[in-house]
Amino acid sequence: MRLLTHNMLASNARGAVTGYPLKLQVVKWSTKEVEPNADFLRGILPKLDWPALVAATHALGLPELLPETPPTDAELSAEGAAEEEGGPLRRLHRALLEIHIEEGTLVCPDTERCFPISRGVPNMLLHEDEVRN
Amino acid sequence: MLDVALERGSEGDLLLADMGQGLGLRPGVIDGAISISAVQWLCNADKSCHNPRLRLKAFFGSLYRCLARGARAVLQFYADNVKQSEMIVTAAMRAGFAGGVVIDWPHSSKAKKSYLVLTCGPPSLHSSLPKGKGQDGVMCSDDDESNDGSGDDDEAQTVGIYERNRPKKRQKTKKNGKGKAWLLNKKEQMRRRGRDVPADTKYTGRKRKSYF
Numbered sequence: 482m483r484l485l486t487h488n489m490l491a492s493n494a495r496g497a498v499t500g501y502p503l504k505l506q507v508v509k510w511s512t513k514e515v516e517p518n519a520d521f522l523r524g525i526l527p528k529l530d531w532p533a534l535v536a537a538t539h540a541l542g543l544p545e546l547l548p549e550t551p552p553t554d555a556e557l558s559a560e561g562a563a564e565e566e567g568g569p570l571r572r573l574h575r576a577l578l579e580i581h582i583e584e585g586t587l588v589c590p591d592t593e594r595c596f597p598i599s600r601g602v603p604n605m606l607l608h609e610d611e612v613r614n
Numbered sequence: 615m616l617d618v619a620l621e622r623g624s625e626g627d628l629l630l631a632d633m634g635q636g637l638g639l640r641p642g643v644i645d646g647a648i649s650i651s652a653v654q655w656l657c658n659a660d661k662s663c664h665n666p667r668l669r670l671k672a673f674f675g676s677l678y679r680c681l682a683r684g685a686r687a688v689l690q691f692y693a694d695n696v697k698q699s700e701m702i703v704t705a706a707m708r709a710g711f712a713g714g715v716v717i718d719w720p721h722s723s724k725a726k727k728s729y730l731v732l733t734c735g736p737p738s739l740h741s742s743l744p745k746g747k748g749q750d751g752v753m754c755s756d757d758d759e760s761n762d763g764s765g766d767d768d769e770a771q772t773v774g775i776y777e778r779n780r781p782k783k784r785q786k787t788k789k790n791g792k793g794k795a796w797l798l799n800k801k802e803q804m805r806r807r808g809r810d811v812p813a814d815t816k817y818t819g820r821k822r823k824s825y826f
Contacts, residue, residue: 486627493638493676501640528643528682600620605631605638609663612635613672 482601484537485577488529490603492589492596494611502533503587503596505540510582517574523557525577538576547576634669639680647677647687653730654691657698670702674709681734687711689730699728706732719748794819 492500531551538546552569556562562570587596587603594611597604619628631638634656656669677687693699703715713732719725731743797819804811 482627482629486629489639489643489680490629491638491640493636500638530640602616602620602628602630605629607632607635609661614668 482582482598482603483578484534484580484582485525487537487582487587488534488577490587490605492587492592492594493605493613494589494592494594494607495613496611497589497591497594500589500591502530502536502590504590505537505582505585505587507541507582507585509584510541510580512575512579513581514579517563517571517578519557519563519570522570522573522577523554526551526554526557526573529577534576541580541582543576546572633673634664636672636676637680639676641679642682644680645682645685647681647685647689649687649689649691651690651692653689653702654693654698657694657701666701667705670705671708674706674711678709678711678734683735685734687730687732687734689732691728691730693728702730706730710734714743716743716746717748718746720746721748 487503487505490501490503491497492503494500529551535547535549538544548569552573556569557573562568565571581601582598583601585598587598588594589596616628616630633652653673656673657666658664659666681687691702693702699715706713711732711734713730716729716731718727718729725748729746798814801811801814801818
């Protein structure tokens with residue numbers, strides 16, 4: 482599971498006010514490199530919840546990866562932004578798309594309900610008594 | 615199925631969840647959604663605690679919330695019968711979606727596919743639904759009175775489903791009438807059988823006035 486997905490997931494269980502953001506407890510993670518796509522990153526930037534993304538990188542043990550404030554669109558669309566190692570675009574790309582969480586747990590901030598992640602797949606199934614009506 | 619996806623590898627991310635419990639996604643994050651042969655299963659009650667209507671409501675309600683304004687969802691489904699199809703579409707409309715059903719190849723029982731095409735909130739233009747394949751047909755184009763999330767049960771539904779397999783009226787006669795060649799052939803047959811047949815003249819098989 483990538484951090485992009487984590488940024489969108491919320492707990493839908495009964496008792497959760499927003500169920501977002503899910504706290505990340507990582508046991509195992511890996512990196513898979515992939516070509517950055519500047520247009521995609523610029524398009525997705527407004528949709529991201531930046532504090533949640535930064536918190537997720539901290540949980541992984543990468544506090545320096547992302548800045549506290551999100552990059553601007555100008556920074557991402559600058560000439561050569563994709564090639565600049567360590568530049569804002571490549572950092573964002575690495576955080577969102579190249580980090581894969583293999584084993585761990587997602588914890589609801591409201592109810593502390595744990596959703597396990599195994600083989601990279603989070604299990605979001607709710608028990609019958611947890612379903613909202 | 616997840617195991618197969620893991621084995622084959624997929625570009626995107628995988629999740630294990632039950633859509634009848636509601637999609638666990640933050641509001642307004644999704645720009646587009648597709649579903650393939652999944653929604654009809656919400657109509658089944660696989661456990662005693664399942665209530666199909668509530669499951670459909672949870673699914674469409676959460677889908678509406680997590681889609682961004684103007685986003686589109688296309689759900690391909692197989693409905694067992696008209697009742698199931700109506701149940702699905704009603705639930706979608708009650709959640710506040712605009713749209714309708716497009717049916718490809720409505721006459722072929724094998725190739726027939728139903729697509730529930732939904733838009734979230736007022737679309738940018740008064741867009742109509744795409745035409746289904748297989749026949750020129752009327753498609754339902756929806757009127758967009760969709761209110762944000764209010765979805766009253768009693769409000770008039772703003773979608774109609776048109777199945778484009780309207781049976782054509784039986785035509786009176788398909789044959790053009792039997793030609794002269796056929797007539798002469800028939801007379802020859804009868805002669806061979808030994809019957810009494812008038813001779814072939816220039817009047818044989820001539821078109822006559824209708825009073826005849």
